[in-house]
Amino acid sequence: MALDLNAKQRETGKANFQQVTGDLTRRGFMRSMGVGASVAAISPLVYFGYKSVGKPVRAALIGGGDEGGILVGAHNPEFIKFVAVADIRPYNRERIMKGDPKVPLRPGFNKLYGPEAKDIKVYDDYKKILEDKDIEAVVIATPLSTHAKIAIDCMRAGKHVLCEKLMAWNISQCKKMIQVARETGRILSVGHQRHYSMLYAHAHEILEAGVLGEVRHIRALWHRNNSWPFREEAGSAYKLAEGYAQPHYRDGWYPPIYDIDEKELKGKTESHGYKSVVELVRWRLYNETGGGLMAELGSHQMDACSIFLGKVHPLSVTGVGGKYFYGPGRNDRESDDSIFITYEFPGPTHPLGRNKGSNKDDIVVVTYSSLNTNSFESYGECVMGSRGSMVVEQEQSIYLYSEKDPNKKSGDARSTEVSVTTGPAGKPAMEASSTWGPGAGGPAVAAGGGAAAGGPGAAVSRGYKEEMEDFAYCIREWDGKLGYEKDTAGAFKQRLPRCHGEVAMADAIIALSANLSMKSRQRIDFNENWFRGDNPEVPDKDTKPRIDVG
């Protein structure tokens, strides 16, 4: 994100963020920080308003692939205890237990649970979990086309559901999921983890405080470079299957087909909703099993942008995209490899904006791009206001910069850099010498501004852990009979996860409408009825899902 930031400017931007959040806290504007700029942030648990649970929720993981592995790595066994796992692929069933040696974020159950990992039941079909009365909840991390079917089956079997995003393959399925959650009185939460990120909570509060002035543009992107030649892993425990197109480029969406999967599943995938082993393993690349770059990457960031703007819905979307790079013999696919989307969002004073005003010209334009052929900029969102800019990078860092005021007499590089340094007391606060050259020199005390949130040096939680903790807390507090009843003000009577069905459906609408716009080469105006769980209108009524949800 933010192409031209050098290391020093990054430090400056981080320190500015620290300073501003500290200032806001002191003025009582901010609830996310403790007193004082450099005091560690309050815990997500307090911030998001949940408490520890007495007995951990007994849960099953459905789908032990890349994302399932991340969720297992992030979960807190004091809230959720996995007692079963189901996956069609033998490769995934092995990996979820043993972990991914190359990816520390996927440690696997054996490492996390120790000897108790033997007690986890491992199934090759989620239907076996439906029958297990001992299981209270499921965490679903399967291919997109199966989300609705599995979630609905589980809710009907009496299980609470945390389903990975995108919520479902089309909007009719989302509405069906919301309807079944109501009918069965089960909790439905969807894994847009930014709803539980303290970093995004801070970013949102900075926007609310008006520090950036008038925001007219948000630029979001997730660019990756998947154009480098594939090399087979040396010493891999798995053999590549013969007779399949193996990767030409290194590309997480085009993984190798392993012998272990091919032997067990060849000719047997149809009943699970996949035409072939290839479609099962590389489901993100096909229109009927996945949702392309918007569903996988863009939905997260449009979710972030709508959080920034106060959880509002966009007014329109126009997209351009295509499969410009990949082709036959070179990681071929149906989905686009490059997309460029433009949304109009309502600003705070727009009738559909946060403050429900009357100014129809109050528009914020949000652009989004995702590429497979360049990774110069790291992924993130840049919010551009008349008084400042805020860059959120890789869900880890926030940088804040003020705009230059031309009414002030100005030389070059006038903008004030702010930094916070921490060091032992009694150390010199500066080093005197003959005059430094431009930009040289620095404080005697070592800089230690710390991470944007979560204390110095600590990696910032992306929200997976908190999302699962709150899911467990909601389950423990949940009264199934009361279910989704609303009070007279239209608010749910019971505590629901922050990204419950209707919130998640909005993210699906925003993502899938961009796909529709690209496909039809037309601008699409959003219809508020699409966003209502109890209204049958949908943007994509002509789409035919592979799996009927009944």
Add this chain to the structure above:
Amino acid sequence: MSLQRRAGELELTRRSLILARPRVDASPPVSVSLIRYRQQAMATTWEVTLPDLNPAAMGDIDHAFDVLHSLESLMTVYREDSKVSALNRLQSGVETRLEPILFGILLQCYEWWQQTEGALDIASGRMIKAWGFFRGPPSVPDPSVMEILPSLNGMDKVRLDSAKRSFEWLSDGVELNLGCVGKGVAVDAMNAVLESERGLSSGLIQGGGSSARGWGGCPGESNGWRVSIKHPWLDGAIIAEAILDNMALGTSAGSFRHLQHAGRRLPHILNPSTCRPAEGMASVSVLAPNAALADALSTAFFIMGPEKALARMGQWPNVTALFFADSGKITVLGEQPGRFHVCCH
């Protein structure tokens, strides 16, 4: 009171400097957070440091930096549109009225020129240009140029009329260069904004490491701001520490800008009486009640050396100076030599 008795003198060889004991730190080892605000001005980095919980609004800081930039616009000789550049274009015999602030600066510099017997000379712009220390590259001037340079130096070429607040050149071809005092002047002005005008109880201001002023206390210190003075040639080593408790520090050293000539490193600080680089000193630091004086005297003392300086110290109350000679010998002069904690790390 004789000067000899007033001046406490401390001499250390380079060897004993290395063996000198580190200062024993009595304060408890708590962690301290400081907020540092930086901007670029006068071709270097400026910094205002405040205790973390000082509730300074950015507006106060911005205002202090605004004052810095307006002083730079007034004093710089690197911009044609500055007031000092305009004065340098003025012919002799033409009187011009000055704004109070610039007149005050020039009058003060005139006094210092007299007090230092010409060592602190802001009317030395031609000499600085001749040696290539203006826009560079530095080089030894031709003998023909060296011959005329002494006649182009000195505040005796300037007439300042306090009644009319006017400036006049008494001789043509002379130029001002406020490089030796400008940073100190700006530090004092920023201090006036933050301490007097805006009422901030504590802070440390510095320009480029060579000019600094602290007021109030730094967290973790009983009072004042602890600063260290870099060794002029050993990277990472410091030669002394001092506490800035309503006190300013100016440092002149030959280390950052210099001229390589005939196998020697000549410092950029020129002696107006010889019109050649000052010799003998590697670094001079001065503690004084204000930063302009600290700046002016660090330059003057670098040129004069400790012996000449000792004879004149009585003119400036509350001034302490640390001389670090090319030989490594350290001399501290002044009423309170203990203000510099000479150390080896």
